[in-house]
Amino acid sequence: MLLTAKWVLPISSRPVENGAVAVDGDKIIEVGEFEHLRKKRPDEEILDFGLAAILPGFIDLHTHLEYSVFRGACDDLGYEAWKIQLTGKSSPLTADDWRHSARLGALEAIRSGITTIVDITNSGASVHAAREAGLRALVFYEVLGMDHAKVESIMRKAEKTLGDWRAKADSRISFGIAPHSPYTVSPPLFLAASRFARDNNFILCTHLAGSKAEYDFVKYGSGAFATIYRDLVGWNHLLWQPTGASPVKYLEQWEVFDYGPVLAVHCIHLDAADIDILEKYGVAVAHCPGCAAKLAMGVAPLAEFMERGLRIGMGTDSPASNNTMDVFDEMRIGLLLQRATNTTVDNLSAENFVQMATVGGAEAIGLDGSVGSLEPGKTADVIAVDLSHSHQVPARDPYSALVYTANQDNVVFTMIDGRVVYRDGEHLTLDEKEILRLVEPLRRKLL
Ligand SMILES: [Zn+2]
Structure with missing residues (x-):
């Protein structure tokens, strides 16, 4: 799978404009410019987040x-x-x-x-x-x-x-x-x-x-x-x-x-x-x-x-x-x-x-050998944050956009261990409606 967006932030190195992250199974295998990665993997499924930042979870x-x-x-x-x-x-x-x-x-x-x-x-x-x-x-x-x-x-x-x-x-x-x-x-x-x-x-x-x-x-x-x-x-x-x-x-x-x-x-x-x-x-x-x-x-x-x-x-x-x-x-x-x-x-x-x-x-917590940055060989814990909304545009610098303008609603994609657990408002591992229904009665207990 090839994840691509306006910016990829490996964290361990400089942001890549028009970047991509190649994921195979639960691992990141390459991080770089989208065109370069796509040419190497022409048949790979592509997830394009557009004006967004891809970064480690x-x-x-x-x-x-x-x-x-x-x-x-x-x-x-x-x-x-x-x-x-x-x-x-x-x-x-x-x-x-x-x-x-x-x-x-x-x-x-x-x-x-x-x-x-x-x-x-x-x-x-x-x-x-x-x-x-x-x-x-x-x-x-x-x-x-x-x-x-x-x-x-x-x-x-x-x-x-x-x-x-x-x-x-x-x-x-x-x-x-x-x-x-x-x-x-x-x-x-x-x-x-x-x-x-x-x-x-x-x-x-x-x-x-x-x-x-x-x-x-x-x-x-x-x-x-x-x-x-x-x-x-x-x-x-x-x-x-x-x-x-x-x-x-x-x-x-x-x-x-x-x-x-x-x-x-x-x-x-x-x-x-x-x-x-x-x-x-x-x-x-x-x-x-x-x-x-x-x-x-x-x-x-x-x-x-x-x-x-x-x-x-x-x-x-x-x-x-x-x-x-x-x-x-x-x-x-x-x-x-x-x-x-x-x-x-x-x-x-x-x-x-x-x-x-x-x-x-x-x-x-001593987990930096496997997570915390986007690097080949690390575990694919990856998120995408949409930066295309009126409170964010024009997003000039991805770090500035993330810290000064973004909020949790702008997260559009969450992957853990190479498994997509959240995408475009939908949870793929948890039943959101059921959880919200179960916690509502607890509010009264805490009054
Ligand atoms: Zn505490």
């Missing part, structure tokens, strides 16, 4: 598919109030509800050109949704708990659950472990999860330094997480003392970074020395600017992360927080926030953000 480096049905349920709250409300509203949902919610997330991901999700779940709903949708996925089993006495049982359950999930997964789905965050996970549980990650060759993922409330809880033992949240989850009988350290320093002191690769989500509230720590241990960062802005969490020092050579990708953090999985929004918000905060246009470009949403995410 997006990697959503941080999401929770199962929370998709919470879209709009916890709006206009600061992070800690949002977290408290989300926790409270989660209790009436059944296992089936979580599954339907995750399927809604998978539907939107594919519709948005996301071909790989990096998901944190406790229910495992995203494993089912990803398999059904044909998504590539790295799924992290979430552990949390502040009671030191329960660490062993939590880790036993983690091992068993991950074994069950693995048995139900396909070859596109891999796994990891995610201690939720420093304000919900005790040091011994962090340590046990780190050792578990090392022993299983897993990446460890954690929400880290996302909010002022987390920072205050860890360093000073104060704030909403020390009071309201601990009451809500029944931890107020457990001792918590201020550590005097920032969340990043605190995890370093507990040797969480010593056991293997770590993916840290957010990384906003950092002390001066914290970026040194992230650099020293090669911690990868999931940058979720839309969620961070909507929940008033702050703006991550992205330009500095890039100067230090950290591996960075873009995350949507699920519709529960921000309220779509639109990677174009995420790139645009991310770039504009950096410009507004740094008052310079010099250090970050639209191209940087497309890189982060593709190859950057792949590097962060």
Whole structure:
């Protein structure tokens, strides 16, 4: 199959005008000028997207598919109030509800050109949704708990659950472990999860330094997480003392970074020395600017992360927080926030953000050998984004058009592993109508 459009963005090399991508089975076999590729393969089926950009599928480096049905349920709250409300509203949902919610997330991901999700779940709903949708996925089993006495049982359950999930997964789905965050996970549980990650060759993922409330809880033992949240989850009988350290320093002191690769989500509230720590241990960062802005969490020092050579990708953090999985929004918000905060246009470009949403995410999870760019031999995870609408024309530079003008509705084609899963408004792996019908009643449960 020959995919062609006005622009092909391999990401690993310059855009090709009037370009094409040759796909054979699940692999990309050639990328170049359309005329050149067509002459070599005169009998090949051609898919011509016209005034559009063909690029690698997006990697959503941080999401929770199962929370998709919470879209709009916890709006206009600061992070800690949002977290408290989300926790409270989660209790009436059944296992089936979580599954339907995750399927809604998978539907939107594919519709948005996301071909790989990096998901944190406790229910495992995203494993089912990803398999059904044909998504590539790295799924992290979430552990949390502040009671030191329960660490062993939590880790036993983690091992068993991950074994069950693995048995139900396909070859596109891999796994990891995610201690939720420093304000919900005790040091011994962090340590046990780190050792578990090392022993299983897993990446460890954690929400880290996302909010002022987390920072205050860890360093000073104060704030909403020390009071309201601990009451809500029944931890107020457990001792918590201020550590005097920032969340990043605190995890370093507990040797969480010593056991293997770590993916840290957010990384906003950092002390001066914290970026040194992230650099020293090669911690990868999931940058979720839309969620961070909507929940008033702050703006991550992205330009500095890039100067230090950290591996960075873009995350949507699920519709529960921000309220779509639109990677174009995420790139645009991310770039504009950096410009507004740094008052310079010099250090970050639209191209940087497309890189982060593709190859950057792949590097962060060690998948850059197979996905994240369009190169011969890589897996055919490819999308096409229409750039022909009135809000986009004239599209002069493809990176500019993608970041400053496009949105998830402009995705017209999503291919994963060489298999077309979405084309021209139609899902080929998921039953859109049925999923929308199943999630509608959940809205009332969350009122
Ligand atoms: Zn999250």
